[in-house]
Amino acid sequence: MSDSLNRLHAAVLEARTRDPSSSRTAKLFADGLPKMAKKVAEEAVELGIEALQGHRQATVSESADLIYNLVTLWAAMGIEPEEIWRELDRREQLYGIAEKLPKKPARPKQARRRPVAMAALPR
8 A cells, every 4th residue: 555655645746846727736736735734624524424424435535535635735745655654653663553642631620721701801
């Protein structure tokens, strides 16, 4: 799989300087990082919806769209796929599986601040 992603990354790097009117990749680069990040988020949501609805083939298709947009975002940020593989390897060494790292523990409930209603503020 990493070979496919490496080839996709190379193709994205090559396509980024093409004419934006004829290349979707070049258009994403022309639109900039905010548009790329938005596309990653949109594709992730679409993927989640298709999966929840049990649409297997649509989930496969949306997964491919998400990976394309993610690799494009990496390229725009100067991230090489090898950096991702190293992070996955590091996690595997720490946890025995390349899982997502645990979040920091939440503060105890009594230490959490509650939002102050605007009406409660002195005028």
